[in-house]
Amino acid sequence: MLIPEEELLKKIQEMGRQISEDYAGKELLIVCVLRGGVFFACELAKHITVPVRMDFMCVSSYEDGTESLGRVKILKDLDENLEGRHVLIAEDIVDSGNTLNKLMKVLEVRRPASLKLCTMLDKPERRTADIDVDYTCFEIPDEFVVGYGLDYAQKYRNLPYIGVLDLDEDN
Numbered sequence: 685m686l687i688p689e690e691e692l693l694k695k696i697q698e699m700g701r702q703i704s705e706d707y708a709g710k711e712l713l714i715v716c717v718l719r720g721g722v723f724f725a726c727e728l729a730k731h732i733t734v735p736v737r738m739d740f741m742c743v744s745s746y747e748d749g750t751e752s753l754g755r756v757k758i759l760k761d762l763d764e765n766l767e768g769r770h771v772l773i774a775e776d777i778v779d780s781g782n783t784l785n786k787l788m789k790v791l792e793v794r795r796p797a798s799l800k801l802c803t804m805l806d807k808p809e810r811r812t813a814d815i816d817v818d819y820t821c822f823e824i825p826d827e828f829v830v831g832y833g834l835d836y837a838q839k840y841r842n843l844p845y846i847g848v849l850d851l852d853e854d855n
């Protein structure tokens with residue numbers, strides 16, 4: 685176990701309070717990045733006191749490197765129009781930052797009033813893309829983690845805490 689459930693919930697609640705202050709008087713559109721961001725985005729939304737809309741998006745990066753920067757494969761697009769909206773992307777974890785770097789570029793084109801990024805976990809040691817994270821719950825070391833939305837081969841998302849994967853135990 686790396687982060688117990690109580691610590692996670694406490695930090696997410698604090699983040700919700702901070703976001704409510706920062707967006708006072710505004711309406712917020714939370715863009716949850718599927719699938720890993722779903723537990724975090726839903727818990728966070730519960731602690732935000734300004735009016736909130738939620739929308740969901742599923743993306744994957746092109747792996748082969750032949751695609752130009754700023755492109756990301758959209759597996760499920762948003763239903764909401766972003767124009768003039770205050771948009772906050774909610775991610776499970778920022779690792780290299782490549783996916784989010786591209787996703788931000790895609791969403792900026794849709795002319796939101798503002799576009800910010802919040803993440804439950806950040807592995808800053810692994811960063812290769814230039815990306816500004818506006819809100820982070822926890823910085824973690826370079827380990828493969830699962831739980832609270834994060835998977836290994838689609839398993840362990842339902843763990844209520846963040847754990848480090850033990851490959852010997854996974855079978």
Ligand code: IMP
Pocket residue numbers: 720745775776777778779780781782783784827828829830834835836
């Ligand atoms: P990035 O483009 O390298 O930042 O990729 C981030 C994505 O990789 C995250 O949204 C996760 O889906 C996945 N990922 C990165 N690190 C981990 C981890 O430790 N556990 C589970 N998924 C991870």
Ligand code: MG
Pocket residue numbers: 717718719720721775776777
């Ligand atoms: Mg993800």
